[in-house]
Amino acid sequence: MARGRFITLEGPEGAGKSTHLALLAERLRAEGVAVRTTREPGGTKLGEAVRGLLQYDAAGEAPVPRAELLLFLASRAQLVQELILPALRRGEWVLCDRFCDSTFAYQGYGRGMDLAALHALNAFATDRLEPDLTLLLDIPQAESRARVAGRDGPADRFERERDDFHRRLAEGFRAMARECGRIRRIDSSGTPEQTAEAVWAAVRPFLQKEREDA
Numbered sequence: 001m002a003r004g005r006f007i008t009l010e011g012p013e014g015a016g017k018s019t020h021l022a023l024l025a026e027r028l029r030a031e032g033v034a035v036r037t038t039r040e041p042g043g044t045k046l047g048e049a050v051r052g053l054l055q056y057d058a059a060g061e062a063p064v065p066r067a068e069l070l071l072f073l074a075s076r077a078q079l080v081q082e083l084i085l086p087a088l089r090r091g092e093w094v095l096c097d098r099f100c101d102s103t104f105a106y107q108g109y110g111r112g113m114d115l116a117a118l119h120a121l122n123a124f125a126t127d128r129l130e131p132d133l134t135l136l137l138d139i140p141q142a143e144s145r146a147r148v149a150g151r152d153g154p155a156d157r158f159e160r161e162r163d164d165f166h167r168r169l170a171e172g173f174r175a176m177a178r179e180c181g182r183i184r185r186i187d188s189s190g191t192p193e194q195t196a197e198a199v200w201a202a203v204r205p206f207l208q209k210e211r212e213d214a
């Protein structure tokens with residue numbers, strides 16, 4: 001059986017990753033593709049526990065930047081080994097809400113950590129697994145802030161970061177999209193329907209090619 005495909009959705013907060021991950025999964029299933037969805041940090045029992053430590057200081061204190069990085073990578077290592085690789089080997093497609101590019105954007109461009117070191121640590125955590133396709137959902141910073149402010153519940157630790165942190169990480173995502181062929185940048189500032197069509201326009205040729213190659 002052919003290995004499944006691994007697609008990640010990335011972008012700043014409120015860009016619509018969760019919304020479009022669910023819509024894309026529905027559309028792929030309608031095409032007869034077996035799809036597994038998951039998210040980062042999280043997706044496993046260990047990962048979900050780590051999510052609380054990272055977003056809401058569940059340990060009673062905020063992680064220092066290096067601890068923050070290693071917690072994201074611990075969650076990722078668990079997710080890759082426990083869920084993503086077994087699903088891909090079964091021939092399923094895996095859609096993941098954030099993955100390695102969030103580390104490069106938030107901890108690299110946002111916090112200023114060395115990108116080469118992040119790439120090496122990430123490769124260790126994932127055993128060099130990379131997405132086949134990454135959809136970068138992009139919205140202006142003001143729109144991201146407005147969508148986050150409009151949500152119920154308390155802001156998490158990243159949402160409370162200053163504007164210049166969010167500006168750096170958004171620019172980082174765009175730089176990665178320019179440099180890396182697997183990343184497709186998609187304007188997510190229109191209606192959800194417009195974004196869903198743009199997402200499908202990026203994935204449909206990918207699906208067709210996979211079928212031709214099969």
Ligand code: T5A
Pocket residue numbers: 011012013014015016017018019020040041072097098099100102103104106107147158159188189190191192193195
């Ligand atoms: N992080 C994560 C790191 O720092 N390093 C890492 O390595 C990793 C993996 C995780 C946080 O951790 C950080 C990044 C994050 O700050 P999270 O909850 O996964 O947190 O991330 P958020 O981006 O905060 O997730 P959200 O669920 O809040 O954002 P989404 O998924 O992008 O947006 P969504 O779909 O939930 O909501 C979008 C809203 O906008 C409206 C919708 O109605 C909805 O209310 N909307 C549109 N939605 C989609 N498309 C359009 N065109 C829309 N127009 C309006």
